[in-house]
Amino acid sequence: MTGFLVHFDAARAALESAVRVDEVKAIRDKAQAAQAYARQAKLSLVMQNQCAEIRLRAERKLGELLSKTIRHEGGRPKRSRAGTVSKETLGSLGVGKNQSARWQRVAAVPERTFKSYLSKAFEDGDGEEVTTAGLLRFAGRRAAVSAMASSETYEWYTPGRYVHAARFAMGGIDLDPASSAEANKTVKAARFLSVEEGGLEQVWAGRVWLNPPYGRSGDSESNQAVWSSSLGDRVDRREVDQAVLLVNAATSAKWFQPLWERVICFVDHRIRFERPGGEPGPQPTHGNVFVYFGEKASSFAEQFSEFGRIVKPAAGCSVGFRKA
Numbered sequence: 001m002t003g004f005l006v007h008f009d010a011a012r013a014a015l016e017s018a019v020r021v022d023e024v025k026a027i028r029d030k031a032q033a034a035q036a037y038a039r040q041a042k043l044s045l046v047m048q049n050q051c052a053e054i055r056l057r058a059e060r061k062l063g064e065l066l067s068k069t070i071r072h073e074g075g076r077p078k079r080s081r082a083g084t085v086s087k088e089t090l091g092s093l094g095v096g097k098n099q100s101a102r103w104q105r106v107a108a109v110p111e112r113t114f115k116s117y118l119s120k121a122f123e124d125g126d127g128e129e130v131t132t133a134g135l136l137r138f139a140g141r142r143a144a145v146s147a148m149a150s151s152e153t154y155e156w157y158t159p160g161r162y163v164h165a166a167r168f169a170m171g172g173i174d175l176d177p178a179s180s181a182e183a184n185k186t187v188k189a190a191r192f193l194s195v196e197e198g199g200l201e202q203v204w205a206g207r208v209w210l211n212p213p214y215g216r217s218g219d220s221e222s223n224q225a226v227w228s229s230s231l232g233d234r235v236d237r238r239e240v241d242q243a244v245l246l247v248n249a250a251t252s253a254k255w256f257q258p259l260w261e262r263v264i265c266f267v268d269h270r271i272r273f274e275r276p277g278g279e280p281g282p283q284p285t286h287g288n289v290f291v292y293f294g295e296k297a298s299s300f301a302e303q304f305s306e307f308g309r310i311v312k313p314a315a316g317c318s319v320g321f322r323k324a
Helices: 002-017 021-040 045-069 097-107 111-123 132-149 160-170 223-236 254-261 297-304
Strands: 206-210 240-248 263-267 288-293 308-311
Touching: 002 021, 002 045, 021 045, 045 097, 045 111, 045 132, 097 132, 111 132, 160 206, 160 240, 160 288, 160 297, 206 223, 223 240, 223 254, 223 288, 240 254, 263 297, 288 297, 297 308
Parallel strands: 206 240
Antiparallel strands: 240 288, 263 288, 263 308
C-alpha cells in the first residue's frame, strides 16, 4: 500500500510539472494502464480510483493544452510573426478527434464540481468507480440544477389551459419528469420528478407531460435538445405510451428535426409563462410548439387546434411509434 501511494504522489507531481501534450498524455496512458492492472489484480476500489483520478486530472490538463495548441487539419497553418507554424495538428500529437473533444469537455468541468465528484466517489459507502463518463454526467446534473434553480430558467410554469388540453388529449398525465411541487399543482401528474431527483436518469412510464428546462447542460448542449431526444427514445422503446412536449419553435435547429416525424401544433400566439402563484411573466420572445408522441393523434389535434395550426408528418412517416 505504501509503495502504491509513493507512485501515486510521484504521478501527481509529474503531472503538475508537465507542460507539453506528449508529456501529459504519457502520464495519462500510464495511469490508465495502472487502473486496468489494479482492476485485473482485484486491488481495492480505492486504489483503482486513485489511478483513475490521475487519469482524469491528466485528461483535464490535456483538454486545456489542446484547446490552445491544436489547429484544424486540412486548413492553412496559422503562422506566427516569425513565420513558424503556431499550432500543431491532432495527428502530429497522436490524439484522435473524439479524444480531443472529450478531454476538452472534461477540462471545462469547474474545479469545484470536479472535486465534488471525486469526494462523492471516494466517500460513497457503496463504492463508485471513477470514470470520465461519470464525471461528465455528474457535471451535467450539477449544471442542470444550477440553471433550473435560477429565477430566469426554472421558476416559469405553463399556463393551465395548455396542460388541461394535454390531459384531455391523453386521458390523463401519469408523469412530469421536469417539475416541482408548485408546478404540479397545475399539471396534476400522478408522479413528478424535481430537479434534485434528476428526471433524465429516472424511469418514465405511461402518459408524460414535458416542458423541459431551458438553458444548457454541462456539456453546453441545449436542454431542449437533451430532453426531447430522451423523450423520443423512450417512446420508441415503448417505455412511454403517450407524451406531449412543449418546446421552442426552433425549426432550423438540429435537435428539432426528428420532431417533424410527429404531430405538431404550431401555436399562433406567444405563450406567456407564469410565475409561482399565477403571476404572468414578461412578453416572450420565442414562439412555441406542442409535439405529440403516441397513437391518439386525432385526439391531440382536436384538443390543440384552438391554439394553432396542426401539422402532421408527410406521407410515409409514422405519427406514433418509430419502427425499431
